[in-house]
Every structure is written in C-alpha cells, then in structure tokens.
Amino acid sequence: ISNEILSIVANITGCVPLYNPPPCTNTCRDVKYRLITGACNNRNHPSWGASNTVLSRWLPPQYEDGISEPKGWNTDFLYNNFSLPPVREITNRIIHATNTAGQEESLYSHIIIEWGQYIDHDVAFTPQSVNKVKRIQGADCHCTTTNQDSCFPIKISTNDSLSQSGCVPFYRSLAACGTGDQSAIFGIPSITSPREQINALTSFIDASTVYGSTASVENKLRNHSSEEGLLKVNLQYSDHGREYMPFVDDMPSPCIQDPNAANDDRVECFFAGETRSNEVITLVAMHTLWVREHNRVAKSLKKLNPHWSSETTYQETRKIVGALHQIITIRDYIPKILGPSAFQKYVGNYQGYNENINPSISNIFSTAAFRFGHATIPPLIHRLDSTYREHPQYPSLLLHEVFFRPWRIIREGGLDPLIRGLLGKPAKLQTQQEIMTEELTEKLLVLSNNGSMDLASLNLQRGRDHGLPGYNDWREFCGLPRLNSSLDMHIAISDENITRKMIAMYGHPDNIDVWLGGLAEDLIPGGRTGPLFACLIGMQIGALRDGDWFWYENPNVFTPKQKQELEKHSLSRVICDNTGLTHTPPDSFLMAKYPEGFASCDNIPGMSLEAWKENLEEGESCGRPKKIENGDFVYCSQTLLIYFCYPGYRLEGPEKLSCQGNQWKTTQPPFCKDIDECSNLSSPPCHSSATCRNTLGSYKCICTDPYELAEDKRTCVDSGKLPRASIASIILVALLFLSWAAICWFLVCRGRKISFKTTADSNPGDDLKKSSIKIDCSTCDRMSLPLYPSMPLESQMVNSSI
Structure with missing residues (x-):
C-alpha cells in the first residue's frame, strides 16, 4: 500500500502509521553514532527498536472478538464461566491502601523508584487515542459511558469519589495502521492481524529522555548557536547558578500554577526529550540532572578537543550519557530488582552483540511487568535541608500536591532539597496487604481528565485494552507452573487473604489480570518482584542489551580505556557534579543514614574524560573547515569529514571533504536548503x-x-470554546445595545421631567411585577446603563426609584 493511501486511512480512522525507516547508510556518522529514531541499529532489521514501531508480542493477544475488542468490552462475555470484575472494584477490594498503611523499605532509598520510572520513560511510551479529533468518526470519551470507538470507560459505583457519572473516562491506546479493525482496508484478514499498539520511543536505553526519539524534538532541544554541542537551558530561571531545562514553546502550558502567584507570573511546563517529564517534580529533577550532565561533559570535551565541531562534541557527549544510563541501569538498578539468581538466569554476563535478538520493547513489559514500580511509590515527597532533616522552609508534600507543578522546584528551593529527600528517605516496600497508596488510587492527576484518576484501575484497564493474556498464560510462558485452583495459588502467593479475594472476584486463576497477579506474588530472595515479573523484566533487559549494536560493552563502541573510565561513574557522581550536595551515599539506591552512611563528593569516583582526548600530530591536521549554515560536520578521521544538515534542511553539494597536503580539498562548499x-x-x-x-x-x-x-x-x-466569529458577533451585539441605550439616555434627559412605566410579565405562577421610574435631568448623571439586558428589569432598578 502506498504512503499516500496509508496517510488517508490514518486520517480517517485515527490509527498510527508505522515508521518506515529510510535506507540505512554507511557514512561514518551513522555508523559511529546511533540514529535519534533508533532505526538501522540492526542493518538486517532496521525497524527493530526504532521509535513509532509496534510493541513486540511474546504471546498472541487475546481480544474478545479475536481482532480488537478488549477484555471486558462485552458484559455477557464469560471467562471460564465468569465475567471479569470491574477494575475499579479490584482497586477498592484488593489494591487500595491508605497513606498511613504502607511499610517503608529497609534496603533501598526513594531514588530507586525515580530511576525506574525515568528509565521506563526512556524505553517505552504508548500514545492514547486523541479526544475530540476533527475527523469523520470518533466519540468524545469524556461524554460517553458506553464502550464505543476509542472509549473504554472504567465503570464505577454512583457514590464513588472519582466521579458521579458512573464511570471514569478511559482512552484506548492508538492502534497501528493495518492492524485490528483497519487491517481489512490494507487487504489483510483481520484474524491474522489483530490490533497492535505502538511504542513512540526508541526501545534502547539511549537517554532519549534527554535527547528525544525524533529528529524534530532533538533539534528543538539543541543549542545550535553553541560551538560546544550544548543543550538549551532555561533563560528565565536558574537554580543557584545551575541550569534548569527550557520551557515548552506552546504557552500557556497545561501545568498547574502557583495559587499565590500573579496571573502573569507563570511557570510553564519544562521541555525535555520525553513528554512526561512534568508528571511529578521528582521526575523533573531527574531530567534536569542529565541536561546539566550533558552540558558539563560537552564543555569539558570541547576544551580537550578544540578542533571538534559542535556536532562531534554533541554526539560524543550523547554517546557518553547514553552509556551512563546503561551502566547505572544494568549494574546498579536491575540486580536489586531481580535479585542475584534471577539476574544471572535471565540477564547474565555480556556475551556480545547478537543480531538475531529483537530489542523492541514487548507489550507485556511496557503494559504490565515494568509497572511493578507503581506499588513501591510512597505517599510523601520529602524535602530535606543540608543536615538531612525536614526542610524548615519547604516541608514535605503529599504526592498529589506535586503532580504537574514545576513551579514548586523553581520557587521552593530548587533541586537540592528534593534530591536529599530522594537519597535520605526510603521507598515504599511492596507488600500483599498494602499494594498501592491512596495518593495514586484516589488522587492521581491526569491533565486530559477533569477530575482525579486511579492508577491501579488504569493499569488493569490498559492491560485489557492491549489484549494481554491472563496471569497463568504468562506463568506458563516463563516456565512457571500454572495455578489451577485456590489451593494452587498459595504456591506463588502466601497471603491467604489476597488469594481468597482474587478467587472471589475472578472465579478462576486463569482470569486474573497479569499485572495484579504479578504484583501479588511473594518476592523472590534478594529481589523486589515475584518470579513472574523477574522473568519478564529480566528477559526484556537482556534483549535491550544483547540486541543493541551501540551497547557500551560492545568493543566497537568505546576504546578499552574509555569503557574503563565510564564504569567508574555512578548516579552519585552525577548528583555531586550537578547539584549543591557535598555528600552522597556511594550507591544512591541503597538506603543510608546521614552522616555515617554518606561519603564526601571528593571521594565519590568518576570518569576521567582524558580518555577522549585526541592528539593531533603536527602536519596531520588541515585545521577546522568552515561550518555551513543550518548544518555541521563530523570527523570520520583526521583527513576525512562528512557534512550534514539539521532537520528541515537538505544538503546541496558534496557531502564528503578530504584533507590533502594540509588543505581541505573542495571546489565549492555545500549548503543547506530548506525543505518544504x-x-x-x-x-x-x-x-x-x-x-x-x-x-x-x-x-x-x-x-x-x-x-x-x-x-x-x-x-x-x-477546543470546547466558542468560535472567534461567534465571540465577535456577541461583542458586536453588545456594542449595538450599548449604543441604543446611550441614545435613549440622551433623548430622555433632553426633557425637564419625564416619567414612564415599564411592565414585565412574570414567569407562569409568579405575581405580576411592575416598576415605575421618574427621571429628572438632574439625576441623569447617576443613572446606570443597563449592562445586563437579559435580567428582569426590576432586578436592574433596585434602589433606582426617584
């Protein structure tokens, strides 16, 4: 099918056209640095791991019609002779825990949660259907209580605190074009191409949170006026001399404002490589740390290599920052989540790049397994002073008080109090009795919804929306025994109270939603998940590592000396280099008591960038060629470079430039032409x-x-607003009425003494009301014009009888 037809279908149906990667090139730039879209990482399968591609399936989806309808779509559809329970009811009976009920983690600090969420946002994002799309079809999910089109509302009781309408809006994830209901348009039998969802991000651990997953986002994030390859920073505010991220371009942004600030004193949403950076201020802090780290490293590299172009400096820094994300994740984070045995079983030691492994994020990982972290989020966000006590000026906040409120960072102490709170306070321990705090089940803020939301219900409904097979199917996939009765349930879940509730609600273990089943399992020794999620997370992390050509351990990516230096670095070192903290725990994820468990930043190891210094021998360099407007160049070697243009421009002229006889050989330098x-x-x-x-x-x-x-x-x-033309008409009518009133006032006041009567008919059942006014010219300066002509006349004339 042609791209033109594909675009037409996408516009009509609302499906997402899949990314069609361009032919992979072999220029030194594309071989040396990963593409921002993730494409061509595997030359035989260029779309593997690329942004805007389908989430991979490890088991076939289970839709009620076999094509698209999610689990629970049809109320009369039975699973093992039982209907699926409403997801909100599952939250209320099994998942919900009060803010005071949660148990604190004894081993790990709060920052381990933030890293998990941050890395999740680096590898996966599934866009939802757009509300109120201006197209041929499509229901408004805010206004419907029935399952239709892209709307799959969460049913609730009429006395539920979340809504009084009997449901909570839920938007289905966008379908990939050519799958599900649209597959027949593409000439594909629907049964062979059930509905699939997309990953809008690159699957790789590549710091797309910092740099984006598309060329357009990356271009907006970069400071092209800098010769140091820097990222843009906020020009309006700074954090005690340190940088904040820039604000978004579209203003006013939807972020919540300081209620005590003037209307024109706004703090907009921050602009980052990933759109969810403003969800909670601790996530803003994590994003900000890495923007600062990029600019710190880039400035140092430029000093070491003044001959580097801005592009070379940027790409080398991006490569380093991506490697640090990989190291912190696979060395410091994942082993703590899986435990040593499961880590060795599913991840193990690096054996080299494997071109046969598909690194694409799986649907089960994104939609269920890696959402285990939601059960470890505590209800409070702590802000601590330099002695790691409660900050006297900026006290701790409940979670719902920090959703989409970037002003709390800018106006309430910056990053340092927040980072201290993440290091100095524990995470919430995931337990079977208190799975998720009420801050998330009752007070979650979603900007697209008018009221509060329930994260647990959203997770369960999302799994059904994506057609995820049930709990037992995934246990069997991982080589774990199926649980066929309530007695069997105790093999995986020792708490009898929760197993009794689950069987009472679902009827059979096969029917249990996989996210809930995985969360409820007993934690494996040394880990923070049960055996099912350990399997699913471990398999995905192993694929992300082994199927990534640019993984930092691949000998083709860094020199042995560079790799050695990278492995000295840590999240604690990043915090030391980019905040005002002078002491951190050697391992940021481990819970430590201040001051004995903290080390001076002078003693926290870090990489030396000297390993990236290029020593140019005299006579081997032709010097720096002239930079082209709206583009740049990258050195392939000391005698060869490649020109390229920024997104939105096309290179006209020679792409390669060689050095011969200490001179760059060129007849006419290339230029960049705007693309329409x-x-x-x-x-x-x-x-x-x-x-x-x-x-x-x-x-x-x-x-x-x-x-x-x-x-x-x-x-x-x-937009839900009146058209501007309608507003203009209203204003015009109002002006005409005011003009008429002014003329009447002028004519009335021409007489010496005039009286008149007005009579207004009342509504049925009301007494007839009459008003009488006598107006004298001497009183005309005290007569008000009728600004509210639609009100009963007597209401406008109170105390006006003269």
Missing part, C-alpha cells in the same frame, strides 16, 4: 484536519477556529 515539508503529499506532516504551513527549517500545523492542536501537534481537536 508541506509539499510531501505521500506522507503529510499534518493531519488532514489541519492546514500545513511551511516555515524555515520546519512547518506548522494550523487549525481553524474553534479547533486547536492536540498533544501530537498535528491533529485538530475541538
């Missing part, structure tokens, strides 16, 4: 609901009133 993206009819950048306008190096999708751009910045959705 809007002329691309086969793959238009904007949804058909929007108008595309070309700009220099980019484009804009524009909506007609009363529509506005959705979160994808390419689709027009109903």
Whole structure:
C-alpha cells in the first residue's frame, strides 16, 4: 500500500502509521553514532527498536472478538464461566491502601523508584487515542459511558469519589495502521492481524529522555548557536547558578500554577526529550540532572578537543550519557530488582552483540511487568535541608500536591532539597496487604481528565485494552507452573487473604489480570518482584542489551580505556557534579543514614574524560573547515569529514571533504536548503484536519477556529470554546445595545421631567411585577446603563426609584 493511501486511512480512522525507516547508510556518522529514531541499529532489521514501531508480542493477544475488542468490552462475555470484575472494584477490594498503611523499605532509598520510572520513560511510551479529533468518526470519551470507538470507560459505583457519572473516562491506546479493525482496508484478514499498539520511543536505553526519539524534538532541544554541542537551558530561571531545562514553546502550558502567584507570573511546563517529564517534580529533577550532565561533559570535551565541531562534541557527549544510563541501569538498578539468581538466569554476563535478538520493547513489559514500580511509590515527597532533616522552609508534600507543578522546584528551593529527600528517605516496600497508596488510587492527576484518576484501575484497564493474556498464560510462558485452583495459588502467593479475594472476584486463576497477579506474588530472595515479573523484566533487559549494536560493552563502541573510565561513574557522581550536595551515599539506591552512611563528593569516583582526548600530530591536521549554515560536520578521521544538515534542511553539494597536503580539498562548499515539508503529499506532516504551513527549517500545523492542536501537534481537536466569529458577533451585539441605550439616555434627559412605566410579565405562577421610574435631568448623571439586558428589569432598578 502506498504512503499516500496509508496517510488517508490514518486520517480517517485515527490509527498510527508505522515508521518506515529510510535506507540505512554507511557514512561514518551513522555508523559511529546511533540514529535519534533508533532505526538501522540492526542493518538486517532496521525497524527493530526504532521509535513509532509496534510493541513486540511474546504471546498472541487475546481480544474478545479475536481482532480488537478488549477484555471486558462485552458484559455477557464469560471467562471460564465468569465475567471479569470491574477494575475499579479490584482497586477498592484488593489494591487500595491508605497513606498511613504502607511499610517503608529497609534496603533501598526513594531514588530507586525515580530511576525506574525515568528509565521506563526512556524505553517505552504508548500514545492514547486523541479526544475530540476533527475527523469523520470518533466519540468524545469524556461524554460517553458506553464502550464505543476509542472509549473504554472504567465503570464505577454512583457514590464513588472519582466521579458521579458512573464511570471514569478511559482512552484506548492508538492502534497501528493495518492492524485490528483497519487491517481489512490494507487487504489483510483481520484474524491474522489483530490490533497492535505502538511504542513512540526508541526501545534502547539511549537517554532519549534527554535527547528525544525524533529528529524534530532533538533539534528543538539543541543549542545550535553553541560551538560546544550544548543543550538549551532555561533563560528565565536558574537554580543557584545551575541550569534548569527550557520551557515548552506552546504557552500557556497545561501545568498547574502557583495559587499565590500573579496571573502573569507563570511557570510553564519544562521541555525535555520525553513528554512526561512534568508528571511529578521528582521526575523533573531527574531530567534536569542529565541536561546539566550533558552540558558539563560537552564543555569539558570541547576544551580537550578544540578542533571538534559542535556536532562531534554533541554526539560524543550523547554517546557518553547514553552509556551512563546503561551502566547505572544494568549494574546498579536491575540486580536489586531481580535479585542475584534471577539476574544471572535471565540477564547474565555480556556475551556480545547478537543480531538475531529483537530489542523492541514487548507489550507485556511496557503494559504490565515494568509497572511493578507503581506499588513501591510512597505517599510523601520529602524535602530535606543540608543536615538531612525536614526542610524548615519547604516541608514535605503529599504526592498529589506535586503532580504537574514545576513551579514548586523553581520557587521552593530548587533541586537540592528534593534530591536529599530522594537519597535520605526510603521507598515504599511492596507488600500483599498494602499494594498501592491512596495518593495514586484516589488522587492521581491526569491533565486530559477533569477530575482525579486511579492508577491501579488504569493499569488493569490498559492491560485489557492491549489484549494481554491472563496471569497463568504468562506463568506458563516463563516456565512457571500454572495455578489451577485456590489451593494452587498459595504456591506463588502466601497471603491467604489476597488469594481468597482474587478467587472471589475472578472465579478462576486463569482470569486474573497479569499485572495484579504479578504484583501479588511473594518476592523472590534478594529481589523486589515475584518470579513472574523477574522473568519478564529480566528477559526484556537482556534483549535491550544483547540486541543493541551501540551497547557500551560492545568493543566497537568505546576504546578499552574509555569503557574503563565510564564504569567508574555512578548516579552519585552525577548528583555531586550537578547539584549543591557535598555528600552522597556511594550507591544512591541503597538506603543510608546521614552522616555515617554518606561519603564526601571528593571521594565519590568518576570518569576521567582524558580518555577522549585526541592528539593531533603536527602536519596531520588541515585545521577546522568552515561550518555551513543550518548544518555541521563530523570527523570520520583526521583527513576525512562528512557534512550534514539539521532537520528541515537538505544538503546541496558534496557531502564528503578530504584533507590533502594540509588543505581541505573542495571546489565549492555545500549548503543547506530548506525543505518544504508541506509539499510531501505521500506522507503529510499534518493531519488532514489541519492546514500545513511551511516555515524555515520546519512547518506548522494550523487549525481553524474553534479547533486547536492536540498533544501530537498535528491533529485538530475541538477546543470546547466558542468560535472567534461567534465571540465577535456577541461583542458586536453588545456594542449595538450599548449604543441604543446611550441614545435613549440622551433623548430622555433632553426633557425637564419625564416619567414612564415599564411592565414585565412574570414567569407562569409568579405575581405580576411592575416598576415605575421618574427621571429628572438632574439625576441623569447617576443613572446606570443597563449592562445586563437579559435580567428582569426590576432586578436592574433596585434602589433606582426617584
């Protein structure tokens, strides 16, 4: 099917066109540095691990119609002769725990949770259906209580605190074009191509949280005016001289504002490589740390290698920062989650790159297994002073008080109190009795919803939306015994209270949602998950490592000396280098008591960037060639470089430049020409609901009133506001009425003494009301114009009888 037809289908149905990677090139730039989209990591399978590709399936999906309808879609559909219980009821009876009920973790600090969430946002994001899309079909999920189109509302009781309407809105994940209901349009039998969901991010652990997963996002994040390969920073605020991330371009942003600040004193959402960076201020802190680390490393590398171009400095820094994400994750984080036995079984020691392993994120990992961390989030966000006591000026906050509130960082002490709280306070221990705090089951804030949400119910509903097989199917997949009765349940879940509740609600162990079953299992020795999630997480992490050509341990990526230096680094070192903290635990994830468990930053090991210094021998360098506008170059060797253009531009002229006789040999340097993206009819950048306008190096999708751009910045959705033309009409009518009133006032006051009567008919059942006014010219300066003509006349004339 052609790209043009694919685009038309996507515009009509709302499905997501899958990323079609361009042919893989063998330029030194593309071989040396990973593409921002993740494409061409595997030259035989260029889409493996790339952004905007399908989540991989380790087991076939289970939809009620075999094609698209999620579990629980049809109320009369039975599973082992039982209906699936409503997800909100599962939350209330099994998952919900009060804020005071949770048990503190004895081994691990709060920051281990934040790293898990941060890395999850580095490898996976499944976009949801857009609300109120300006297209041929599509229900508004805010206004429906029935399962239709992209709406799969969460049913609740009428007295539930979340909503009084009997349901909570839920948007299904976007379907990949050519799957599910749309597959027949592509000539594919639906039964052979059930609904699939996409991963909008690169699957690899590559610091896409810092740099983005598309060329356009990366381009917006970079400071192209810098010769040091820096990322943009906030020009309005700083953290005691340290950098904040820039704000988003679209203002006003949806982030919640300080209620005590003036209306024009806003703190907007931060702009990062991943769109969820503002969800909670601790996540903002993690993102900010790595933007600072990038700029710190880039400045140091440029000093060591002044001949490097801005692009070389940027790409080498990006490569280092990505490697640090990998090291901290696989060396310091994952072994603590899986425990030593499961880590060795499913991950093990590095054996080298394996081109036959697909590193793409699996649906089960993204939608269930790696969401285990939600059960380890405590209800409080602590902010501590330099002695690791409660901060006298910035006290601790409940979780719901820090959702989408970046102003709390800028106006309440910056990163340091938050980082101390993450290091100095424990995580919540995942237990079978108190699975998830009420801050997440009753007070979760989602900007697309008007009220509070329940994260546990969202997780369960998302698993059904994606057609995830049940708990027992996944146990069998991992080589674990199936649990066929309530007695069998005790093999995996020792708490009789929770097994009794689960059987009472689900009827049979096969019916149990995999996310709940995995959470409820007894923790494995030395780990923080049960055996099922240890298997699923371990398998995915192993695939992310072994199927990544750019994994830091691959001998082709770093020199032995560089690899040795990288492995000296740690999250504690990153914190020391980028905050005002002078002491940290040697391992940030381990719970330590201050001050005896903390070490001076002077004694926290770190990498030496001298391993990246290039020593140019005299006579071997031609010096730096001239940089081209809207582009740059990368050295392939000391005698060869490659020119390229920034996104939105196309290179015109020779791509390669060689050094001969201490001179760069060129007849005419290349230049970068603007690309008119809007002329691309086969793959238009904007949804058909929007108008595309070309700009220099980019484009804009524009909506007609009363529509506005959705979160994808390419689709027009109903703004819910009156059209500007309607507003103008209202203003015009109001002005005409005021003019009429002014004329009447002038004519009335021309007489010496005039009286008149007005009579207003009452509504049925009301007494007839009459008003009488006498107006004298001497009183005209005290007469008010009728600003509210729709109100009963007597209401406007109170105390006006003269």
